[in-house]
Amino acid sequence: MNIQIIYPATAPTHPVAVKPNKKLNVAIAFILGLMISVGLAFLREYLDMRLRNEEEIQNYLKLPVLGTVIEYGTNLKHSDS
Numbered sequence: 369m370n371i372q373i374i375y376p377a378t379a380p381t382h383p384v385a386v387k388p389n390k391k392l393n394v395a396i397a398f399i400l401g402l403m404i405s406v407g408l409a410f411l412r413e414y415l416d417m418r419l420r421n422e423e424e425i426q427n428y429l430k431l432p433v434l435g436t437v438i439e440y441g442t443n444l445k446h447s448d449s
Contacts (some may be wrong), residue, residue: 419425422433 419428422436424435
């Protein structure tokens with residue numbers, strides 16, 4: 369092997385402390401978080417293949433809608449009387 373040391377490593381005589389820039393780090397984290405969350409929201413909406421109304425069903429199946437079923441769930445308010 370043909371390896372040689374050109375300059376040996378030496379410790380600095382006056383070390384300089386590296387201090388993180390908190391404002392810059394917070395700003396970068398905020399912008400990246402905003403970009404990632406908006407990107408994921410658009411991606412989720414783009415990949416959503418559910419049919420939500422009669423018009424979408426007619427366009428997808430190329431068939432007429434013969435009837436609908438109402439949505440029944442826990443969102444209905446019940447009276448005690």
